[in-house]
Amino acid sequence: MAASANRWDDHGESVVQRPLLDRRVLRSWPWLVGLVVLGAVAGAAVQQARPSTYVSTVRIDLAPGDLLAPSSTGDRQVATELLYLTGPEVARAVQAQAPGAALDAAQVGLSNVVQVSVSTDSEQEAVRGAEALLAAYTERLGAEASGRVESLQNELSQITSQLSQLPATPRTQEEELVRAGLQGQYDALLNSLGQARVQAAGPTAVALDQPADNVGERSPSLPRGGALGALLGCLLALAVIAFRRRTWRVEDVDDVVRLGERPLGPQVPGVSGAWVSALPGRASQDPVESAARLVAGRLLANKEPGRPVVLQSVDDAAAGSVVAVNVATALARETPTVLLCAADAYERRVARWFAVPDAAYGLADLKGEESARSIDGLVQPTAVEGLYLLPAGSRSARQVERAEDAVCSPDLLSRFAAAGWRVVVDAPPICDSAVVNRMAGSAPVVAVVATVGRTPVDLLHRGLSELRSAGLAVEGVVVSAPAPVEEPAVPGTARG
Incomplete structure (x- = not known):
């Protein structure tokens, strides 16, 4: 099925394209509201804790007599004066009186x-600072x-000296021109x-106000602090939501549909308690049994x-093994079925569930002589009629x-097929092993297991793309609840 929710990146690989507002974002409104309220309260509290600010304002006329006329001093001169008034020299004079x-x-x-x-925070310091500013500017x-x-005066003295050196009566036209210049x-x-x-005798700039006559108090604004805090809280909430969207995980079958993939039935419910012990007599109306039968039927249709049949999880080996056991059990109700416990080569899980000893003959022990057996x-054998296990085999450095x-091995698979047995492979997760890719020549029926709340959608999409790039026809995705805490092994169902 085409992945209609995908686009292509710069490297030619398809990536998941999330909608701007999906249900996860809409369900995140408590984050947004909570952080906005918290930010508003914090902003108002910060403003409340801040002291009042006192401002002493002085107006200076740079060209006395031209108050309402267009600036006669020129924009550049005004800009120069503004730079000086806020520059380091004036700042040092002000800081000395108003730190x-x-x-x-x-x-x-x-x-x-x-x-x-x-x-500044003090009215007296604001006045002293403004007075120091005026004094520094006037001095400059x-x-x-x-x-x-x-x-x-120096230039005039030089010109006077040059004139005194010239003859009183010019003798040539050149001397007359020099004297005239x-x-x-x-x-x-x-x-x-x-x-x-x-200009030196009179004022070149006039202070229109006295520092002490024009002092204002600026009290902290609680609404302004609350608004700024709410804005900051909103931005923080959006950042949290954006981060959570990057870790978007599978929540139900609808996520598989949105990804453009085929779900192989409804979500497989979680198992609990002694679920392995209940496999032999589990009723067909049981939610897990009916879900497993539906998955098996859709996998093998036509x-x-x-x-x-290969069941491979994306990143949760335990959930993949639970699904593999249940699907194999559903198939075994009608046809002898063997479950190849390939994932157990990494971690013994299915073998423990069925009380199979670690030293039992298995996959890692096959060296070509299986045809003699x-x-x-x-x-x-297991307690489930028609269900058999081929465990991981004895432990060794090269067991995986x-x-x-x-x-x-095509020979092993063909032997089971020739005997009329169904073969179900509990494969290691996609992120750990490429064993399923190597099985492409056997034309396996592949299903990928995604765990609710654990499997990232991006990782699921990349895993499916990887399998298809290896030439495998992935039938669909099985959405499963997380695996339970492991239960005690079933006694008396396996031989050593």
Whole structure:
């Protein structure tokens, strides 16, 4: 079945495309509401704990007399003054009187006026900081004016010296031109010097306000703190929801359908208690029995006899083994069935459930001489009529490799098929083994087991893609409840 919910990434592999609002996101509203409320309460509490802020504001006219006129000092000069008023020199002067104070400066409209603010937790410190700012700025303006007067005086002295060295009466036209040029420079410098002296004697900037006369208190805003806290809580909740969507796990059969795959029946219910002991006499109306029979029927519908049935979990070996045992039991009700316990080569699980000793002859012990043994000599009987096990075999350093080689052996599978037996393979999880990929030549009937609440949808999709890329025709997905805590072994059902 085509995976209609997929798209292709830059590497040519299909990936799951989740809807923006799925039921998981909609069910996450308690996270959203809870974190929004918590954020609002925390934001309001933080604002409540903050002290009031006092702001002393001073307006400075950079060109007295032109308050309402367009700025005559030019945008660049205004920008330069703003940088100085908020620069390190003024900041050091303000910090000396108001430690921790914050500075802010801005031009008032298009005028020559700038507004400077000093903010701190104390009203007295805010006033002292603003006074220190005015003093530092006034001192800088005075130093600049005095420096300009001194510079012009030096230039004027140099021009005067050059003029005194020229003859009183020019003898040539060239001398007359030089004297005229120097005289022009002298007159211009003399005029500039006069203006500079006037500016130095008078104010070049005027404070329109006194720091103590324009002090305001800014109290913490509880609504503002609550709104900011609620916004932060909302963002945090959305981040949590987004993270949870990245770990989207299978919850029911509908998730398989949304993935574009075929579910092999309803969810297989969980087993509990002595469920293995109850297998021999379990009624057909039992939920697990009926679900297993439905899975078995759909797997083998219109299939050639003799094809092995492979059940492979994505990442939960225990749940895969539970499904394999139940499906094998359902098949054994009508046809002798052998369960190849390939997953037990990694961890002995099915063998313990049926009290099969670890040293019992099994998959890892097959070395080509199985043809000399009868089928009854290869398998272990169980309490379920018609159900037999071929365990993992004796433990060794190469038990996994040998067991998987035996499962992939066409000779072994053909012997069971020739005897009219059904073969069910409890394969290791996709994330642990590629044994099912190696069985492609035997045309197995493959079903993938996904565990509710444990199997990530992304991992399920990648596992299905991997099996299909190996040439396997995956019949569908079995959705199963998690496996229970392991029960004691069934006594008296196996031979050593």
